[in-house]
Amino acid sequence: MLSPTLRLPRPDQVLDRRSTLSTVDADEAQKTIEDLFCAHRLTPLDPGGRVDLTLRSATTASVGVHLLDYGADVRISPRALENFFLVQMPLQGRATMDCGNETIKSDARLATLPPIDRDFSMVWEAGTPQLILYASLPAMEEAARRLFGAELAAGLRLGHSLDLKSPSGQALLRAAFELHDALNSADSAAAPYALKLLEEAVLQRWLLAVPNNVSLALGQWDGGQATTAAGSGTNTASSAATARLVKRFTELLERHSAEDVMVSELAEALGVPLRTLQAAVSAETGSTPMALLRTSRLLRARRMLQECEPNEQSVTMIAQDCGFAHLGRFAQAYYAAFGELPSATLRS
Numbered sequence: 001m002l003s004p005t006l007r008l009p010r011p012d013q014v015l016d017r018r019s020t021l022s023t024v025d026a027d028e029a030q031k032t033i034e035d036l037f038c039a040h041r042l043t044p045l046d047p048g049g050r051v052d053l054t055l056r057s058a059t060t061a062s063v064g065v066h067l068l069d070y071g072a073d074v075r076i077s078p079r080a081l082e083n084f085f086l087v088q089m090p091l092q093g094r095a096t097m098d099c100g101n102e103t104i105k106s107d108a109r110l111a112t113l114p115p116i117d118r119d120f121s122m123v124w125e126a127g128t129p130q131l132i133l134y135a136s137l138p139a140m141e142e143a144a145r146r147l148f149g150a151e152l153a154a155g156l157r158l159g160h161s162l163d164l165k166s167p168s169g170q171a172l173l174r175a176a177f178e179l180h181d182a183l184n185s186a187d188s189a190a191a192p193y194a195l196k197l198l199e200e201a202v203l204q205r206w207l208l209a210v211p212n213n214v215s216l217a218l219g220q221w222d223g224g225q226a227t228t229a230a231g232s233g234t235n236t237a238s239s240a241a242t243a244r245l246v247k248r249f250t251e252l253l254e255r256h257s258a259e260d261v262m263v264s265e266l267a268e269a270l271g272v273p274l275r276t277l278q279a280a281v282s283a284e285t286g287s288t289p290m291a292l293l294r295t296s297r298l299l300r301a302r303r304m305l306q307e308c309e310p311n312e313q314s315v316t317m318i319a320q321d322c323g324f325a326h327l328g329r330f331a332q333a334y335y336a337a338f339g340e341l342p343s344a345t346l347r348s
Contacts, residue, residue, distance in 0.1 A: 011129040014067040015056040029053040040078035058183035062139035069129035081116040093128030111162040143203035146264040149273025159211040168209035175201040182325035193260040194325035246284040263289045297322045305345040
């Protein structure tokens, strides 16, 4: 069954549990966004020079989610971003980005990714609130090294647009929404392991959704159509070698099932790029390494629920210990896997 197409949320749904920063002063709006991102020139296009800034933000050490709305027609002229990447997704309305000879008109289907190596200019029309993903350059380059198994001779460079309705665009949105929900949770802050898993998913799917100089050089760019590594362009190993790799991966999962392991760490332990491991798991099982790790984490949670006393730990504590940042999603996945809610297992 095909998954339903993910749609962008309404502006009022984005980080609605976070504080909102607002201002109608253009100079203050420019200073606020400079402190958050980078130096730029903000030019209101309304004759009265007005803006009506709305900003909500939530970040980890490496990634972030932001809602930004200028509330008026504005031109934004930044310097090259240099040390971070953005995906800018209009929730409604339209925006235009000019960089060099390239002009990209974005809307709720097409996102823009500003360049990090050159100055650029954008025009956001009034009524164009944007959902913005942020990733630091070091985190993205480390994710690219692990994903593609290649050292970066030159700096990482990404394409400047992203079709959010493409399969890989949808995969990125799915990961971004899970990160958003964890950062926006009214519950206690997500455990470090849960956040690491969410960060890794966002960075990997970002790299698979947008052409970049690493995937293009390795012949691993598929036009954003694949959400796994099938057809990744790596040398095809024999089916026996593929089966051995998957067997070693599942053995590692079992051996380290009680630890806070990451798929990228297991791929490194096996001595292969993550893309190679993804292709092998897809060929052998039709699944993904991340899905197998998720199953391992659910089994770990079940063991913990069965072994502890109800007054010793809560379902929330165990879910977070096993890398699940969102209690509702954990309960749904647990019920699908075991036919009962985690609270029922804890009480039994």
